[in-house]
Amino acid sequence: MSGSDCLGGWRDVGLIDDIPKLGARVVATARGNVAVFRTADDEIFALDDRCPHKGGPLSQGIVHGTYVTCPLHNWVINLPTGEAVAPDQGCTRKVPVQIRDRRVFLNPAFTTILPAGSVGWARKRRGAAR
Amino acid sequence: MNIHVPPKERLVVIGNGMAGMRAVEELLKRTPDRYEITVFGAEPHVNYDRILLSSVLAGEKEIDEIVINSRSWYEENGIRLFTGDPIISISGAAHTVTSKNGRVEPYDRLLVATGSRPIVPPIPGLNLQGVCTFRDIADIEQMIDASTRHAKAIVIGGGLLGLEAANGLLRRGMNVAVVHLMDTLMERQLDHQAGKLLQRELDERGINFFMNGQTEEIFGATQVEGVRLADGREVPGNLVVMAIGIRPNTDLARAADLEINRGIVVHDDMRSSDPDIFAVGECAEHRGMTYGLVAPLYEMAKVCADHLAGDAHKSSYTGSVLATKLKVTGVDLFSAGNFSGGEDCGEMTYHDTTGQVYKKLVMREGRVEGVVLYGDVTDSGWYLELLRNKEDVAAFKDAILFGQAIVAAMGKIKPVGVEDLPDNYQICGCNGVSKGTIVQTILDKGLSTLAEVRAHSKASASCGSCTGLVEGLLAATLGDAFCKAKEPGMCRCTEHTHDEVRRQIIEQELKTIPRVMSALSWSTPDGCHSCRPALNFYLLCAWPGEYVDDAQSRFINERAHANIQKDGTFSVIPRMWGGTTSAKELRAIADVVDKHTIPTVKITGGQRIDMLGVRKDQLPAVWRELNEAGLVSGHAYGKALRTVKTCVGSEWCRFGTQDSTAMGIALEKMTWGSWHPHKVKLAVSGCPRNCAEATIKDFGVVAIESGWELHVGGNGGIKVRATDLLCKVATEAEVLEYCAAFLQLYREEARYLERTAPWIERVGLDYVKGRIVRDAAGRKLLQDRFLYSQQFFQQDPWEERARGETQPAEFRALATVDS
Ligand code: SRM
Ligand SMILES: Cc1cc2nc3c(=O)[nH]c(=O)nc-3n(C[C@H](O)[C@H](O)[C@H](O)COP(=O)(O)OP(=O)(O)OC[C@H]3O[C@@H](n4cnc5c(N)ncnc54)[C@H](O)[C@@H]3O)c2cc1C
Ligand code: SF4
Ligand code: FES
Numbered sequence: 001m002s003g004s005d006c007l008g009g010w011r012d013v014g015l016i017d018d019i020p021k022l023g024a025r026v027v028a029t030a031r032g033n034v035a036v037f038r039t040a041d042d043e044i045f046a047l048d049d050r051c052p053h054k055g056g057p058l059s060q061g062i063v064h065g066t067y068v069t070c071p072l073h074n075w076v077i078n079l080p081t082g083e084a085v086a087p088d089q090g091c092t093r094k095v096p097v098q099i100r101d102r103r104v105f106l107n108p109a110f111t112t113i114l115p116a117g118s119v120g121w122a123r124k125r126r127g128a129a130r
Numbered sequence: 131m132n133i134h135v136p137p138k139e140r141l142v143v144i145g146n147g148m149a150g151m152r153a154v155e156e157l158l159k160r161t162p163d164r165y166e167i168t169v170f171g172a173e174p175h176v177n178y179d180r181i182l183l184s185s186v187l188a189g190e191k192e193i194d195e196i197v198i199n200s201r202s203w204y205e206e207n208g209i210r211l212f213t214g215d216p217i218i219s220i221s222g223a224a225h226t227v228t229s230k231n232g233r234v235e236p237y238d239r240l241l242v243a244t245g246s247r248p249i250v251p252p253i254p255g256l257n258l259q260g261v262c263t264f265r266d267i268a269d270i271e272q273m274i275d276a277s278t279r280h281a282k283a284i285v286i287g288g289g290l291l292g293l294e295a296a297n298g299l300l301r302r303g304m305n306v307a308v309v310h311l312m313d314t315l316m317e318r319q320l321d322h323q324a325g326k327l328l329q330r331e332l333d334e335r336g337i338n339f340f341m342n343g344q345t346e347e348i349f350g351a352t353q354v355e356g357v358r359l360a361d362g363r364e365v366p367g368n369l370v371v372m373a374i375g376i377r378p379n380t381d382l383a384r385a386a387d388l389e390i391n392r393g394i395v396v397h398d399d400m401r402s403s404d405p406d407i408f409a410v411g412e413c414a415e416h417r418g419m420t421y422g423l424v425a426p427l428y429e430m431a432k433v434c435a436d437h438l439a440g441d442a443h444k445s446s447y448t449g450s451v452l453a454t455k456l457k458v459t460g461v462d463l464f465s466a467g468n469f470s471g472g473e474d475c476g477e478m479t480y481h482d483t484t485g486q487v488y489k490k491l492v493m494r495e496g497r498v499e500g501v502v503l504y505g506d507v508t509d510s511g512w513y514l515e516l517l518r519n520k521e522d523v524a525a526f527k528d529a530i531l532f533g534q535a536i537v538a539a540m541g542k543i544k545p546v547g548v549e550d551l552p553d554n555y556q557i558c559g560c561n562g563v564s565k566g567t568i569v570q571t572i573l574d575k576g577l578s579t580l581a582e583v584r585a586h587s588k589a590s591a592s593c594g595s596c597t598g599l600v601e602g603l604l605a606a607t608l609g610d611a612f613c614k615a616k617e618p619g620m621c622r623c624t625e626h627t628h629d630e631v632r633r634q635i636i637e638q639e640l641k642t643i644p645r646v647m648s649a650l651s652w653s654t655p656d657g658c659h660s661c662r663p664a665l666n667f668y669l670l671c672a673w674p675g676e677y678v679d680d681a682q683s684r685f686i687n688e689r690a691h692a693n694i695q696k697d698g699t700f701s702v703i704p705r706m707w708g709g710t711t712s713a714k715e716l717r718a719i720a721d722v723v724d725k726h727t728i729p730t731v732k733i734t735g736g737q738r739i740d741m742l743g744v745r746k747d748q749l750p751a752v753w754r755e756l757n758e759a760g761l762v763s764g765h766a767y768g769k770a771l772r773t774v775k776t777c778v779g780s781e782w783c784r785f786g787t788q789d790s791t792a793m794g795i796a797l798e799k800m801t802w803g804s805w806h807p808h809k810v811k812l813a814v815s816g817c818p819r820n821c822a823e824a825t826i827k828d829f830g831v832v833a834i835e836s837g838w839e840l841h842v843g844g845n846g847g848i849k850v851r852a853t854d855l856l857c858k859v860a861t862e863a864e865v866l867e868y869c870a871a872f873l874q875l876y877r878e879e880a881r882y883l884e885r886t887a888p889w890i891e892r893v894g895l896d897y898v899k900g901r902i903v904r905d906a907a908g909r910k911l912l913q914d915r916f917l918y919s920q921q922f923f924q925q926d927p928w929e930e931r932a933r934g935e936t937q938p939a940e941f942r943a944l945a946t947v948d949s
Contacts (some may be wrong), residue, residue, distance in 0.1 A: 013945035022656060022682040025944035036944060040656050057698040060686040062659040069659035071686040071694050076659075108947060 010098065010105040016042060017102065024059040024068070029108040034095050035059035036104060037079055039066055045079035046097045046106055052077070052090025138166040141438065142227055142237040144217045144382065146171025148180055149411025149427040150243030151199060156435030158207055164439065167209045168235055170227070172216035175267055176201055181424060181560075181592055184457050187270050187298030220386035222404050239406055239438060242383055242394060246376040246412040246422070255348025255357075261370045264295045273371065277302035280368035284308075284357055286345050288315040290456060292373035293328075296337050297458045299369070301850075306336070307365050309343040309357065311374075319454045319465040323481070324488055324504040331461055331486070340365055378413045378420050393420040398446035400434035410434045417449055424560050424592060426450035432562075451518050453510070453559055457593060464510040467500035467517050468492055475499060480531045489531055496524040509533040511599065515555060548602035557599050560592035568600065572607045580604065621660040623652050628664065628881040635672050643669065643680055659685075664882035667769065667805060671877050674919035681937055687767035690940060691927045692749055701742040702752055704761035705802060708776040708794030708814070709737030718759030722752055736773035736811070738764055750941055753928035762926040765802070769883075771873075772811050774798040775823065779816030779833065788833035790816035793862060797831070800866055801873060803924040804916070807880040807889075810873065825853045828876075828886040829869055834858070838865050842872060842898065843890035851887040854895045857903045871902050871912035878915075 019025045019038040026049055027034045033049035035058050043066065049059045056072035066079045076085040082092040096107040141157075143150050146169050154167060171177075182196040204211045215229045226236050248263035250256060260280070262272045276283070277299055285296045288310030296306045314325035315332075329339060344360040348370055356366040378393035389395040389403035393415030400408045410430040412422055421427060426449075433447040453466035471477055471492045480489045482505075491513065492500035497520050501513040512534040516523055523530055526537045537543050551557075553566030571577065571587040583600055584591040590600040619625040626634070631650060640646045643665050647657060657665070662683035669677045681689050692700035706715070719739055723731055729743040744752055753763075765772060774797050777783065779790030794814040801812065813824040814831040824830030826846035830853050832839040837860035841853035856872070859865060875898065880889040890898060902909055930936040 011945075011947045013947065018939060018944055020682055020939070025939065028943045028946040030948055033943075054696070055698075056696075057694075060690070060694060060698070062662060062685065063682065064656050064658045064662065065654055067658075072696065074659065106947070 009107045009109050011108065013104050013106050015102055016044060016099065016104060019044070019104075022063045024061075024063060026057075026059045027106060027108070031108065033057070033059070034106060034108055035068075036097070036106070037063055037068060039063065039079070043079075044097050044099055044104055046095040047077070047079065047082050048093040048095065050092060051075055052084055052092050053088065058092065139164060139238040140236060141165040141167045141239045141241065142235055143167065143169045143241045143243060144220075144227065145243035145245060145411070145413075146173065146175075146177050146211070146213065147243060147245050147411065148177070148198075148424055149245070149431055150241060151177040152428050152431035153241060153243065153408075153410050153434045153438075154209070155199075156432050157438050160435055160439035160441065162207070165239070167207075168237075169204070169209055169211045170215055170217050170229055170235075171211070171213045173266055173268075174214035176204070176211070176213070178267070179592060180266070181457070183264070183267070183270050184294035184298060187273060187295065188301045188459070189298075190459070193267065217382060220382055220407070222386050222388075222407065225406065237406075239408065241434070241438075242402070242407060242409040242413060243411045244379040244382065244413045246378045248372060249375045249377050250372055251345070251374065253345060253347055255350065255354070258348055258350045258354045258370075259352055260350075260354035260368050261348060261372070263372045264291055265376075270298075273299065273369065274302065276369040277304050281305055282307070282367040283369040283371065284365050284367035285371045285373055286357070287373035287375070288312070288339070288341075289318065289373065289375070290316060290454065292371070293332065294457055295371050295373055296332070297335075299371075300336055304369070305338075307338040307340060307367060308332075309340045309345055309359065309365060311342070311344055313341050315339075316456070316465075319469075319502075320463070320504075321469055321490060321502050323479070324463070324465075324490070324502045327486065327488055327504050328456075328461065328463060332458075376412065376422055378415065380413055383407075383409070383413070391415050391418075398433075398448065399437045400430055400447060401437070408434050408438065416447060419449060421450065421452070423452060423454065425562060426452070428560070428562050451514075453514050455507075455510075455593060462503070462505055462507045464503040464507040465501065466510075466514050467498070469500035469502045471500070478527075478531055491530060493523075493527070496522050496527070498523060498530075511555075511557075511596070514559070518556075548599060549606045557603070558589040558592070558596045561588040563587050563589040565603065568603050569607055572604060578604070578608060620664060621658055623647075623654040623657050623661050624650060626650050631665070632668050632672070635668055641669065641673050641677055643683060657683075663688075663769075667807065667882055670805060671919070675922045681940070688769070689937075690746065690749065691763055691767060691931065692744070692746075693767045695742065697743075699743045699745055700749060701740050701766070702744055702749070702756075703734060703738055703740045703764040703766035704756050705764040705798070706738040707798050708774055708791050710776075710791060710795065711739075715759055715761055718756060718761060722755050725755070726752055728752075734766070734773075736766070737775050738766070738773060740766070747941055747943070750932045750934065754932035757926070757929050757932055762802075763928045769806055769808050770810070771798075771801045771804045771806065772809050773813075774801070775811070775813040775827070777814075777816050777821040779814075783816055785819060786816035786833070787835050788816055788838065790814040790822065790831075790833055793831060793833070793838075793865060794822075796862065796866060797869055800870065800917075800920070803926075804873065804877070804920060805923065806873070806877055807882050808885040810876070810886070812869070826850060827853065829872055831865055831869075836860065838862075840865065840868055840872075843886045843895070845885055845887035847885075849887075851891075854890065856895075856899065867909065867913050868902060870916040871909040872898070874912040874916035874919075875901055878912075 013027050021038055022040055024035050024037045034046050035049040037045045049057050051058055051070040053075045056070045058068050058070055060071040061068040067076050069076050075088045082094045084090045098105045177199045179196045179198050182191055185191040186193055215231045217227045218230050219228045226234050228234050248265050262269050283299045283304045283306050285292045285308045288308050296308050300306045314322050315329050345357050346360045347358045349355055354368055354370050356364055358364050380390050380394055383394045384390045394402050394409040394413055396402055396409050396414045396416050400410055402409050411427045429450055430447055433445050436445045456463045469492055476493045478491045487505035490502045491498055498516045503510055529537050529540055551565050555565045557565050568587050568589050575586050577583050590597045620628050638649055640649055646665055663685055666680050666683040687693050692702055694700055726748050728741045732740045734740045774794045776791045776794030780786030780788055797812055810828045812829045813822040813827040815822040815824045816833050818832055820832055824832050825841050826844040830841040830844055839858050840856040842856045844853035845851040876886055
């Protein structure tokens with residue numbers, strides 16, 4: 001899939017069914033990878049593929065409910081908002097998504113303003129090692 | 131109307147240590163408002179548990195875990211605390227004390243609790259860098275710091291403190307020598323036999339002993355370089371810890387003209403020769419005795435509090451029977467009373483030389499007079515009780531060494547569960563808490579966890595050796611409620627414990643993750659990152675061949691069959707059977723590295739080669755090329771069988787007794803591909819020199835002339851644990867059989883993310899021996915189940931994916947867009 005299909009900044013990146021349920025796929029863009037997640041109920045969310053903590057690839061994490069757990073140090077990120085779940089703090093950029101006829105459209109050029117204090121900081125945590 | 135409030139009496143406490151603060155706690159219990167309390171402490175810290183400094187040194191606890199009362203406690207109780215400001219004089223006539231910072235504080239009652247000071251012999255070299263004592267936080271900070279910068283430590287003194295220091299430094303990776311004046315360790319607590327057993331154990335752990343050694347000089351330029359003994363021996367080291375004894379800290383009291391002998395002389399009511407000045411703790415001398423353990427100090431604190439509170443019933447202190455335990459993990463040792471015997475004393479001993487158990491009772495006129503236990507201290511509480519109560523044991527004297535359970539089984543005494551103990555039975559020796567008090571506290575305060583009982587009753591809060599009994603009391607008092615409290619649910623998605631979930635999976639024949647979640651009423655729609663991987667493992671272990679693995683419930687490393695790195699790339703570690711490789715394999719690796727410009731190639735700690743920095747989309751091609759040379763996945767990424775390390779063994783080595791390399795390869799061929807609750811590592815050494823480090827592996831094999839020793843439950847990671855010896859076997863076939871059975875037992879019964887080391891600590895080595903060694907039929911069944919499961923899991927996950935058959939989408943981007 002080359003994503004050439006273009007309407008007003010929106011890009012067709014493929015079918016919902018190309019993404020595993022409770023999983024994610026990556027879309028490579030000029031400004032870096034975007035992670036596209038699919039929940040158990042076929043909801044689709046897209047975030048920059050960078051954890052607010054130390055840049056871990058969120059696309060590689062375990063998806064549960066509307067959350068993803070980062071594979072590097074287990075931060076949990078809320079998919080609809082891109083925000084880390086307390087006690088961790090930080091936010092990942094959201095990328096607008098639309099679904100039409102089970103096709104997924106992204107608008108990666110669309111920039112949302114990051115909320116203040118969006119740089120991640122870590123709480124001391126135990127046992128996060130794998 | 132004017133209400134006249136009489137001013138409060140002023141109590142000043144010198145010494146913010148264990149005895150002083152316990153006396154204050156006891157006083158607040160009796161009369162919270164009578165005194166305005168001021169505390170002076172020489173140390174810059176709040177009150178902490180000095181006993182546990184040993185555990186901090188050994189890396190088992192952090193400093194903030196040993197605080198007894200935090201600053202807020204002082205504030206809440208209206209206590210003024212001056213830390214880092216020692217008192218330098220007492221004026222009994224003026225009823226004032228003066229501190230180093232110049233504060234003059236008047237008192238109505240004064241409590242002296244200055245503890246003791248380490249004895250330092252007058253020898254040359256004491257002010258060299260790297261010489262310290264073992265008494266307070268500053269000391270252990272110095273020791274811990276030294277352990278990161280130097281390799282060798284010398285501990286002077288082979289008593290309780292010296293050995294705990296030596297053990298701690300050893301655990302911190304130092305090479306440790308102990309210099310001891312006598313020829314028996316801990317001669318004040320142990321007889322010769324037990325002392326020797328202890329020495330042998332510690333010697334095996336790697337402590338070097340210099341017995342009958344009188345230290346004459348510490349030498350070095352500015353930093354210590356070693357010590358010289360009177361007989362000419364020299365011991366090298368860059369840290370010297372003095373632990374030869376303690377002396378009551380009485381300087382202040384002496385200057386104030388209180389009566390001093392060895393310590394500050396106190397009467398049965400804890401008053402010194404000045405009736406307004408009390409003394410408790412190690413600085414006090416009572417009826418000619420000074421003490422160096424907390425149990426008597428706490429008894430003193432209670433009596434002192436009674437008298438400070440002006441209680442009419444006038445309790446009095448009459449002395450204590452001492453019991454000692456060495457806080458070295460894995461060494462069980464107990465001593466109490468007069469253990470060396472004497473006139474009209476008899477002795478009974480039991481020595482099981484294979485099992486390393488030694489028990490000695492000193493008897494006098496049909497009563498227990500002293501006890502020494504080594505290796506098995508289960509009955510220490512019982513013997514101590516018999517000793518304290520001076521009970522007549524004539525009726526069961528013949529069986530007494532076998533312990534309380536046997537004596538009870540013979541019908542000589544009443545049966546004993548914790549329920550059967552009398553209410554006044556002392557459970558916690560350190561803090562003097564009886565069974566009745568604990569049960570009452572549990573009921574009154576509605577407690578359900580060990581931590582709560584510790585907080586409210588202090589039982590088990592000091593040395594921790596009575597923890598089992600306290601847990602027993604919780605269980606007996608609360609019944610099922612305790613079980614729940616003790617073991618939390620798997621994660622926030624369920625209240626069911628790991629064990630319960632595994633049981634239900636089998637009983638209800640649950641075979642998918644959604645089925646488990648609905649049958650057991652999960653509170654979240656699809657679990658979380660901690661329960662899903664656990665369930666995936668429990669299901670594949672319960673239903674091999676039937677369960678369909680859920681890739682989305684696996685952590686990325688197991689999903690992608692490679693280890694994710696901090697930059698999102700992966701590492702690739704092929705299997706090298708028993709650590710062996712060939713020119714062909716090495717050539718294939720070299721070619722792959724060149725072709726895909728892999729940035730780093732490294733030899734791992736597990737005798738294999740790691741290619742680091744491979745992009746995810748490159749993985750299938752890398753694997754395909756490795757496969758072509760016969761290399762398969764090393765599972766370095768999985769809760770799975772990892773490496774089987776070997777040494778060269780009898781094929782080449784002049785010491786080798788068996789072919790350890792071939793044994794290792796056979797083990798790896800049998801076990802590779804198996805999934806486990808956590809990672810599993812094996813090793814085979816060709817002789818007891820153990821070059822493959824088999825005794826820190828989950829399953830370690832050491833060759834001996836007559837066959838093989840099988841070791842289990844080792845761990846070389848965060849918390850090092852040496853293996854336990856499971857048994858010895860004669861043939862290779864037996865090694866394979868026992869290994870398969872052991873691994874299957876671990877797979878079926880351990881909790882997810884519990885390695886074999888903590889699992890064995892939890893269920894006990896004896897249980898494992900019962901299932902694997904003593905139950906031959908059961909062992910065969912376990913082995914069968916392991917081998918059955920292996921039929922399904924011994925497929926190279928790389929090959930399937932290199933061919934694009936499994937998870938093809940996993941390794942490709944969904945799309946590439948150019949804006
Ligand atoms: C590659 C290697 C280091 C090396 O360059 O030598 C390594 C690398 C990692 N180890 Fe290790 N360990 C490696 C040998 C060891 C050893 C030594 C051994 O196996 O003989 C140990 C101590 C022995 C033991 O396990 O008892 C070891 C104890 C750990 C631990 C602590 C485990 C514990 O029980 O305390 C962790 C953390 C964990 O598993 O939770 C860990 C975790 C890790 C992880 C997986 C951390 C992570 O989650 O990313 C590292 C992955 C790096 C990677 O992607 O390649 N690694 N690790 C070694 C791979 C060996 C192999 O061939 O498979
Ligand atoms: C490493 C270690 C391990 C131990 N293990 C055990 C064990 O397993 N079991 C056991 O029963 N006992 C053990 N003990 C002994 C136990 O800790 C002591 O018996 C107990 O702490 C003594 O209490 P104390 O209040 O008399 O003295 P301390 O706890 O020493 O308190 C005295 C305090 O007074 C302060 N002080 C001294 N002079 C002044 C002054 N002029 N002005 C103000 N403050 C002053 C000191 O700085 C100190 O903080 C251990 C001791 C150590 C060091
Ligand atoms: S010790 Fe192991 S976990 Fe720690 S940095 Fe090294 S490889 Fe990573
Ligand atoms: S990078 Fe995501 S948790 Fe650390």
